[in-house]
Amino acid sequence: MTVKKLATIGNSFGVIIDRPMLRKAGIDPGANVAISVENGAVIVRLAANGTSRTRRGERLEAAVNSLEKLPAN
Numbered sequence: 541m542t543v544k545k546l547a548t549i550g551n552s553f554g555v556i557i558d559r560p561m562l563r564k565a566g567i568d569p570g571a572n573v574a575i576s577v578e579n580g581a582v583i584v585r586l587a588a589n590g591t592s593r594t595r596r597g598e599r600l601e602a603a604v605n606s607l608e609k610l611p612a613n
Contacts, residue, residue: 557584 542561546553562569565586572587 542558544555546555559569565584567573567584567586572589574585574587576583576585
């Protein structure tokens, strides 16, 4: 468990999540996340429309495959 201090951001609060923790959760920086409260805990999950490494990898693979099918100049 990692202990963090809440930072004041305007009238709200925020927590900096370290990159290794994001990687472990499969969440890339800049991804859309869903935040909820469950049993007194704040839960952060990749949003349904978020971008995970897996989905990005699949899209990259599809793009490379498409490029390979183009005629050579």
